[in-house]
Amino acid sequence: MSNKISIRGGKPLKGEIHISGAKNAALAIIPAAALVKGVCRLENIPNIVDVMIQLDIIRGFGADVRFLNPTTVEIDCTHIGCQHPDYDLMRRLRASYYFIGAMLGRVHKAEVAMPGGCNFGGVRPIDLHMKGFEALGAEVSIKEGGFVCAEARDGLSGKNIFLDVVSVGATMNIMLAAVMAEGQTVIENAAKEPHIVDLANFLNSMGADVMGAGTDIIKIRGVKELHGGTYSIIPDQIEAGTYMAAVTATGGELLIKNIIPRHLECIGVKLEEMGAEIEYFDDSVRVSRYGELHRTNIKTLPYPGFPTDMQPQLAVALCMADGASVITEGVWEARYLYVDELAKMGAAIHVDGKVAVVDGVGKLTGAPVKATDLRAGAAMVIAGLAATGETVIDGIVNIERGYEDIVGKLRAVGADISYVTDNDPVTLKAV
Numbered sequence: 001m002s003n004k005i006s007i008r009g010g011k012p013l014k015g016e017i018h019i020s021g022a023k024n025a026a027l028a029i030i031p032a033a034a035l036v037k038g039v040c041r042l043e044n045i046p047n048i049v050d051v052m053i054q055l056d057i058i059r060g061f062g063a064d065v066r067f068l069n070p071t072t073v074e075i076d077c078t079h080i081g082c083q084h085p086d087y088d089l090m091r092r093l094r095a096s097y098y099f100i101g102a103m104l105g106r107v108h109k110a111e112v113a114m115p116g117g118c119n120f121g122g123v124r125p126i127d128l129h130m131k132g133f134e135a136l137g138a139e140v141s142i143k144e145g146g147f148v149c150a151e152a153r154d155g156l157s158g159k160n161i162f163l164d165v166v167s168v169g170a171t172m173n174i175m176l177a178a179v180m181a182e183g184q185t186v187i188e189n190a191a192k193e194p195h196i197v198d199l200a201n202f203l204n205s206m207g208a209d210v211m212g213a214g215t216d217i218i219k220i221r222g223v224k225e226l227h228g229g230t231y232s233i234i235p236d237q238i239e240a241g242t243y244m245a246a247v248t249a250t251g252g253e254l255l256i257k258n259i260i261p262r263h264l265e266c267i268g269v270k271l272e273e274m275g276a277e278i279e280y281f282d283d284s285v286r287v288s289r290y291g292e293l294h295r296t297n298i299k300t301l302p303y304p305g306f307p308t309d310m311q312p313q314l315a316v317a318l319c320m321a322d323g324a325s326v327i328t329e330g331v332w333e334a335r336y337l338y339v340d341e342l343a344k345m346g347a348a349i350h351v352d353g354k355v356a357v358v359d360g361v362g363k364l365t366g367a368p369v370k371a372t373d374l375r376a377g378a379a380m381v382i383a384g385l386a387a388t389g390e391t392v393i394d395g396i397v398n399i400e401r402g403y404e405d406i407v408g409k410l411r412a413v414g415a416d417i418s419y420v421t422d423n424d425p426v427t428l429k430a431v
């Protein structure tokens with residue numbers, strides 16, 4: 001049983017990496033399949049823990065799920081309707097909340113466990129989702145034991161809904177509930193992330209009428225029912241961005257394949273400021289860094305701003321730069337739990353609320369560290385690749401939640417990285 005990752009760092013990365021399907025798109029599209037009375041064939045499914053949990057949850061609602069090959073899955077929701085899925089599974093990931101919107105849309109009733117997911121060190125409310133469902137005509141309550149119950153006895157009716165905070169989850173959840181509601185729903189101040197467009201494209205290809213996804217006004221005209229079909233999920237923006245940040249931190253050159261260039265521009269701009277060279281092709285990007293790394297400032301914002309899910313990875317690259325950089329977290333209340341772990345490797349980062357000042361130290365030293373959440377875990381991997389000596393990362397299930405075969409992909413481009421077990425208490429041994 002492998003439960004840690006060991007990295008002997010200090011080697012430049014060189015070669016090609018293939019990007020998997022987008023986690024956050026797949027996590028919304030799988031519940032969306034529950035709206036379809038028929039078979040959805042989903043291609044480019046990432047093989048990651050969160051997706052496997054989401055597929056297990058939909059099985060619990062009565063779906064028939066089968067893989068045709070490692071990246072293609074068929075979900076048949078013809079006979080869906082069981083109201084008692086595995087609540088423990090639901091608590092393991094945030095995106096289980098998409099089953100509220102999807103089940104409300106399909107059977108006008110949903111009961112799900114309060115969602116879990118990454119703990120960034122602050123609150124992660126779902127009040128906007130609940131207000132949206134209520135606006136569409138559902139009664140929503142939180143029951144003892146941490147359950148969210150929603151029911152629309154008279155069905156759902158389209159409404160104008162203004163989100164007072166730009167929320168990815170609320171935008172997609174309301175979209176799911178509204179697709180088969182009576183009449184038109186308009187979501188104003190909607191989030192514009194690539195996975196929102198992907199969910200809308202999926203729904204439209206199954207017969208929905210969703211317009212404006214990718215802008216801040218989304219219009220959804222309710223349809224009677226959705227039909228089955230085949231859909232290919234977009235590549236993962238954050239996985240690609242993580243490898244772009246990794247090669248910027250370690251030096252070297254990577255050709256990152258199966259990407260959508262415009263999704264990566266907000267990340268590439270910052271890496272260029274730091275000294276990386278970036279060349280975009282139709283569906284790939286070449287990132288190289290041979291010279292010095294320079295300081296820069298970063299503010300995370302909803303798309304098309306710099307993504308909060310790239311903030312920890314960039315912080316590591318900034319540790320390797322000269323001078324002081326300022327990071328401002330503009331999406332979450334706080335997202336700096338990883339800073340204490342990086343300090344063990346010699347990083348000098350000072351946090352004050354939403355702001356972190358990264359004093360470039362030019363080098364990091366290997367140490368035992370923890371992956372405190374998914375992107376924090378990715379940051380530890382980059383730190384280990386850039387550091388001198390050995391880094392051993394604990395809590396790697398957090399990494400496996402969102403990165404397909406990260407060890408194999410990095411080994412293929414020259415990293416000295418392997419899984420290790422606890423079985424050898426003296427020196428951790430590669431298996």
Ligand code: UD1
Binds near residue numbers: 166169
């Ligand atoms: C999704 C991503 C997560 C990413 C985040 C922002 C998934 C599974 N997760 O999370 O990786 O970091 O988008 O890009 O796709 N908010 C409220 N009330 C709500 C909902 C959100 O106040 O009901 C606030 C949050 O506290 C936060 C902001 O809105 O400050 C953005 O959150 P949101 O976009 O909803 O994040 P998630 O969809 O949970």
